[in-house]
Amino acid sequence: MNLRDKLRGLLVRVYARRVEGHLDHASVPEHIGVIMDGNRRWAKAAGSSTVHGHRAGAEKIEEFLGWCDETDVKVVTLWLLSTDNFDRPQDELGPLLDIIDGVVRTLAEDGRWRVHHVGTPDLLPAGMQQTLKQAAESTAHVDGIVVNVAIGYGGRQEIADAVRAMLADAQDKGVTLGELAESVDVDMIGRHLYTGAQPDPDLVIRTSGEQRLSGFMLWQTAHSEYYFCDVFWPAFRKVDFLRALRDYAARHRRYGG
16 A cells, blocks of 8 residues: 555545544434445456455444444345346356355354344345344343345335235234225334334435436335445445444435425
């Protein structure tokens, strides 16, 4: 690292401490959703392989959760694999699934996070389904940040699964279709989402400069604030995170208008 890079790093750290010092913890979002975008483009810019980009993105997760822990965030949803990702070439998808499996294991072994899967298990390999089940069971007692790992996740699929679960629940209770039609409301559908009784995301961060949700938590983000960051996910820094929180705190949230 040359002198210029060292000086730049020092200035960024000083600036980050300044931003953090002015952060009002009372206005920190309770639930943050993260669309971790840009692994492949980061790797391409670095002249490296796509797999290396995914590995670098995976390594960023523990660091990010540490920042969330420092600022009193209660729930984090990490979008690790969408339903659309299954259309990727097998030579990319296979290693990506292995990396994600390793992420889940690492989160469970850390001891600080309560791991919860959001997504369609049937889309995933049997081994990953088992990893997710064990992670949820082994961390159920943890009194720390709830980490939703969105794997095999699609927003439309979640809503379809919620309606299907609602209908099955009504059938089990002997409720007729007519009675269900009379009683169904947004709260009932919400209770059958993957996130269940969790609070909806207050803030959604998307890295890499893309300014769209791509189907991320379509139901839950109706009133969320969005923060789009130009930095690729593997290069996402604490100062970028603090800027997102500062931007969120400065907004006046107007529900429904």
